[in-house]
Amino acid sequence: MTDQSSHATLMARRSRTLGPAYRHFYDAPLHPVRGQGVRLYDAEGRAYLDAYNNVPSVGHCHPRVVEALAAQAAELNTHTRYIHPKIVEYGERLTALFDPALSQVMFTCTGSEANDLALRVVRAVTGGTGIIVTSNAYHGVTADLAELSPSLGAANPLGAHVRTVAPPSGVDGGASFAAEVRTAIASLQAAGLRPAALLFDTVFASDGVYLDPPGCVAGAVAAIREAGGLFIADEVQAGLARVGSHMWAYERHGVVPDIVTLGKPLGAGHPLAAMVIRPDLLAEFGAKTRYFNTFGGNPVSAAVGLAVLDVIRDEGLQENADSVGRALQDGLATLAQRHPEVVAEVRGTGLYAAVELRGAPGTAGQGISWLLNDMRRRGVLLGSCGSHGQALKIRPPLPFGEDDLAELLTALDEGLSQDGLCHILGA
Ligand SMILES: Cc1ncc(COP(=O)(O)O)c(C=O)c1O
Structure with missing residues (x-):
């Protein structure tokens, strides 16, 4: 059942049953039926290069992860109110990847739950x-x-208790980021609100991917602490080896957060997320309240998390993110030079990159939308970021290899050369 009519029927049933709040990617929605490594395959057997998905961190359907999941599911699945060695072992292995100050962890199923728990703690x-x-x-x-x-x-x-600041960008981005945070603190205080936390995604992904220069968040982190607040590093997007040079993106900046929230890549497709935290903070929270997450930290999830860590270590995926990531950033810089009429800027580190198009953000956003569909037709999956979706988001699974990169850059070179894109951008 792979023809167009069955696809159209499925789309109609989907919107009838799931309703309008779900969106789908691409003008011609993709219907993958199988995944392996950095490839997705649609119902017709066409292969797509996945340069977008960070959730299948160690590659789609990695056999060691699937095996660990199936074996534990066949043996026992309970929750954190019973003792289980895999939950403890996973906690130990995960916290060992952090600065010694961040030595305790609580498990959740999603990044949202991890952030929600972090909010409860800081309050x-x-x-x-x-x-x-x-x-x-x-x-x-x-x-x-x-x-x-x-x-x-x-x-x-x-x-009413929330203040926004621009992400750090440009060479003096750190100074302006710190200044904006100080202004936000003053604004909260003027409204009679005590600052509880500075919370940011450590690659500023939805803002458009801002990672440089290293150290640019330090002044802002110092400012929130001076005001009695805490720094929550949201590593749901950035974490687990993706930036290559470090396991966690915040480490590039030479800061140690008070709380780190984790999600997407931890379970390579399985819902596994966590909050890593200073034990003194958790002691205070735990003395005041209790926390039970029915599925968070169950033994099957723990087995999956352990397998993901094993694969990252055994397959050298952080090293791969570093070396292929450097080649990715260099390759994108070369493309930006080849297409100065359409590319405004390339940003990123490791296997996280953004390519911002020229023009007003709204127009550039239309250009990205056009480019995403064009790349999909070429068999390459990408995403967008920025307030108007004006930048291409490149964020492949960690085993993305040099051949995959060459395929991506060739396709992107062709996509950026198209009249259709130039026409939208007025280039
Ligand atoms: C930076 C960041 N934090 C938190 C979340 C929420 O994670 P989840 O969708 O697993 O609840 C997301 C999801 O896109 C995210 O990008």
Whole structure:
């Protein structure tokens, strides 16, 4: 059942049953039926190069992850109220990847739940409610998080306790980021609100991917601490080897967060997320309240998390993200030189990159939308980022190899040369 009519029928059933709040990618929605490594295959057997998905971190359907999941599911699945060695072992292995100050972990199923828990902790520990986020941040699906996710748009008003700051960009981005955070702190205080936390995605993905220069977030982190607040590093997008040079993107900046939230790549497709934290903060939170997440940290998830860590180590995926990531950033810089009429800027580190198009953000956003569809027709999957979707988002699974990169760059070179794109951008 792979023909167009069955595809159209499925689309109709999907919208009839799932309703209008779900979106799909591409003008011609993709219907993959199988995944392996960095490839997705549609119902007709066509292969697509996945240069977009960070959730299948170690590659789609990695056999070691699938095997670990199936074996544990066949033996026992319970929850964190019973003792299980895999939950403890996974916690030990995960926290060992952090600075010694961040030595405890709590498990959740999604990045949203991890951020939501972090909010509860900072409120309980600081006694404050004020939260500072970036101007196009996205931090998750709960009502609390929607209130501090400006990227959801004007129909989702921000909370009165929320202040936004521009992400750091440009050579003096660190100074302006720190200055904006200080202004936001003053604004909260003027409203009688105690600052509880500065919360940002450590690659500023939805803002458009801003990673440089290393160290540019340090002044802002110092500012929130001076004001009695905490720094929550949202590593849901950035974490687990993707930046190549480090396991976690915040490490590039030489700062140690008070709390780190994790999600997407931890389970390579399985819903596994976590909050890593300083034990003194958790002691205070734990003394005041309890936390039970029915599925968070179950033994099957723990087995999956362990297998993902094993694969990253055994297949040298951080080293791969570093070396192929450097080649990716160099290759994109070369493309930017070849297509100066359409490319405004290339940003990124490791296997996380953004290519911003020229023109007003709205027009560039239309250009990216055109380019994404064009690349899909060429068999390459990519995404967009920025307040108007004006930048291409490149974020492949970690085993992305040199041949995959060559394929991506060739396709992108062709896509950026098309009259259709130049026409939209007026180039
Ligand atoms: C930076 C960031 N934080 C949190 C989340 C929420 O994670 P989840 O969708 O697993 O709830 C996302 C999801 O896109 C994200 O990008």
